[in-house]
Amino acid sequence: MAKIEIKNLYKDYTPKTGAVVHAVKNCSLTVNDGEVVVIIGPSGSGKSTLLRSVNQLEKVTSGSILIDGVDATDPKNDIRKIREDVGMVFQSFNLFPHLSVLDNITLSPIKVKGMKKDEAEKLGRELLKRVGLSDKESAHPNQLSGGQQQRVAIARALAMKPKAMLFDEPTSALDPEMIKEVLDVMIELAKDGMTMLLVTHEMGFAQAAANKVVFMDEGEIIEVGTPKEIFTNPQSDRTKSFLDHIL
Amino acid sequence: MNDDKITMDDAQRTKLKDKLVSVDPHAAPKNPTTITMTDGPLIPKKGEGHVLNSWRITFTASVLLIIGLIVLKPEPYKQIFLVCIAGIPVTFQCTIFAIIGAVLIGTLTGLGSVSRHYIVNMISGVYVELIRGIPLLVQLIFIYYAMGKFFHIQGTIAAIIALAICFGAYMGEIVRAGIQAIPKGQMEAAIALGLSRSQAFRYIILPQTVKVILPAIGNEFISMLKDSSLVSAVALSDILRKGREYISRTFLSLETMLVVALIYLIITLILSRLVGLLEERLHKNG
Numbered sequence: 258m259a260k261i262e263i264k265n266l267y268k269d270y271t272p273k274t275g276a277v278v279h280a281v282k283n284c285s286l287t288v289n290d291g292e293v294v295v296i297i298g299p300s301g302s303g304k305s306t307l308l309r310s311v312n313q314l315e316k317v318t319s320g321s322i323l324i325d326g327v328d329a330t331d332p333k334n335d336i337r338k339i340r341e342d343v344g345m346v347f348q349s350f351n352l353f354p355h356l357s358v359l360d361n362i363t364l365s366p367i368k369v370k371g372m373k374k375d376e377a378e379k380l381g382r383e384l385l386k387r388v389g390l391s392d393k394e395s396a397h398p399n400q401l402s403g404g405q406q407q408r409v410a411i412a413r414a415l416a417m418k419p420k421a422m423l424f425d426e427p428t429s430a431l432d433p434e435m436i437k438e439v440l441d442v443m444i445e446l447a448k449d450g451m452t453m454l455l456v457t458h459e460m461g462f463a464q465a466a467a468n469k470v471v472f473m474d475e476g477e478i479i480e481v482g483t484p485k486e487i488f489t490n491p492q493s494d495r496t497k498s499f500l501d502h503i504l
Numbered sequence: 505m506n507d508d509k510i511t512m513d514d515a516q517r518t519k520l521k522d523k524l525v526s527v528d529p530h531a532a533p534k535n536p537t538t539i540t541m542t543d544g545p546l547i548p549k550k551g552e553g554h555v556l557n558s559w560r561i562t563f564t565a566s567v568l569l570i571i572g573l574i575v576l577k578p579e580p581y582k583q584i585f586l587v588c589i590a591g592i593p594v595t596f597q598c599t600i601f602a603i604i605g606a607v608l609i610g611t612l613t614g615l616g617s618v619s620r621h622y623i624v625n626m627i628s629g630v631y632v633e634l635i636r637g638i639p640l641l642v643q644l645i646f647i648y649y650a651m652g653k654f655f656h657i658q659g660t661i662a663a664i665i666a667l668a669i670c671f672g673a674y675m676g677e678i679v680r681a682g683i684q685a686i687p688k689g690q691m692e693a694a695i696a697l698g699l700s701r702s703q704a705f706r707y708i709i710l711p712q713t714v715k716v717i718l719p720a721i722g723n724e725f726i727s728m729l730k731d732s733s734l735v736s737a738v739a740l741s742d743i744l745r746k747g748r749e750y751i752s753r754t755f756l757s758l759e760t761m762l763v764v765a766l767i768y769l770i771i772t773l774i775l776s777r778l779v780g781l782l783e784e785r786l787h788k789n790g
Contacts, residue, residue, distance in 0.1 A: 312696055314692055314695070314696060337695075337698050337699075337700060338698075340695065340696055340697070340698045341697075341698035344696075344697075345693075345696040347689060347692070347693060347696075349687075349689050351687075351689035351690060351692065351693035352693075353690065353693070353694075353708055353712075354712065355711050355712050355715070364697075364699075364707060365697035365698055365699060368699060368703055368707060369697065369698040369699055369703075370698075410693075413697070414696075414697070417697060417698060
């Protein structure tokens with residue numbers, strides 16, 4: 258398992274018209290080994306940008322991201338190696354539509370880690386069992402419901418045996434009745450001691466599984482605390498008004 | 505009054521919904537991505553009743569006309585027909601090999617134009633601009649003679665290379681559009697799993713691109729079949745060349761050209777129907 262340390266992170270955009278936009282401003286955050294940290298905040302507050310910069314899907318302007326002490330922002334370090342260790346689950350699932358469920362899962366172990374096909378398929382079937390989709394291995398993504406697709410996406414990320422997992426609004430594109438099946442898988446994962454950093458609007462999940470909740474607004478980290486501290490006794494007015502709106 | 509307003513809103517909403525693209529990449533596409541460069545819109549689709557009918561009318565009429573001419577006026581039409589169809593193998597040979605070449609060049613060009621490598625990007629850009637800016641006939645003759653002068657390649661092979669280079673640029677644009685039609689999340693998911701960009705292209709992006717651009721390649725094939733008639737300018741005995749040779753012997757220019765036109769028309773109509781069917785099947789299979 259892994260420790261993620263984000264230090265003084267800045268991310269600026271320069272749109273074609275207008276001045277520089279600071280998407281992330283001086284953010285520092287530590288996710289300890291085995292911890293589950295949930296980032297909440299209004300839309301456009303930079304939560305996803307912060308999350309996506311951990312595996313360098315977003316290039317940062319300045320600051321550093323240490324994963325077990327290795328700086329992901331340093332071009333000298335092999336970012337592909339880091340991405341192997343940090344799994345990611347997206348809001349829109351992003352399964353590969355031309356591949357079967359099992360092939361979606363086995364592709365990266367085979368191509369990136371050089372695992373043998375039968376070995377990878379054995380691993381894939383174990384993971385499908387874990388997310389409760391053993392009967393769907395030969396289905397194609399478009400034959401699955403959103404909740405099933407997202408569970409396959411989690412299995413696909415787990416196939417790389419990551420030390421940490423990033424979740425970018427994993428349930429936001431799902432119908433309400435499918436959210437639970439995905440959250441159940443995530444809670445299991447958290448119980449197993451996976452280091453997890455999430456952006457989510459599921460406050461129930463945050464309360465049940467998170468060690469820390471981070472509130473972000475306008476690119477800044479406003480407040481960090483345990484779920485109890487943040488939800489019952491927020492210190493900042495901005496946190497209070499955000500929670501008033503959503504709870 | 506109130507009811508009227510709701511109906512209006514609903515109509516507007518439906519209209520708007522059709523324009524919106526679902527954020528779910530696996531949702532059934534409302535307007536399936538179709539990339540067309542040249543003859544696309546001419547190809548009839550099932551469900552477009554009158555277009556299909558016009559295809560039928562044209563096809564039946566041209567087949568009847570050519571059979572009628574041969575049966576009722578075998579002198580000179582049967583003779584012309586036999587002379588001209590002798591050019592079909594050359595036309596098809598040129599078209600098939602040139603399309604294969606154009607797909608290869610087009611794939612490289614398409615990958616080049618989405619490349620992050622500045623020089624590669626520049627080369628494909630300049631190639632596309634250059635080819636698109638010069639008339640096909642001029643290019644064809646120029647490349648044909650250049651092949652002969654610098655590489656000592658002549659005849660059919662030179663013509664095929666020339667056609668491939670000319671169509672490669674358009675094919676490159678099709679491939680580029682096809683790659684860009686694949687949702688960005690696919691590349692992100694692939695590299696997040698630890699794949700390199702080139703692995704992601706090979707295993708994730710290109711297989712999906714093929715499906716998107718296959719109908720467009722079919723349409724290019726039809727275009728090329730027609731434009732391959734230009735190779736008759738460089739001494740290849742395709743359908744048109746056979747016809748022109750016949751004219752120079754008999755001076756039956758109108759009669760000969762009528763038959764040549766009908767032969768091209770019938771081939772093109774059959775192929776366009778096949779491309780239409782291919783497109784339907786691809787969309788049905790999602």
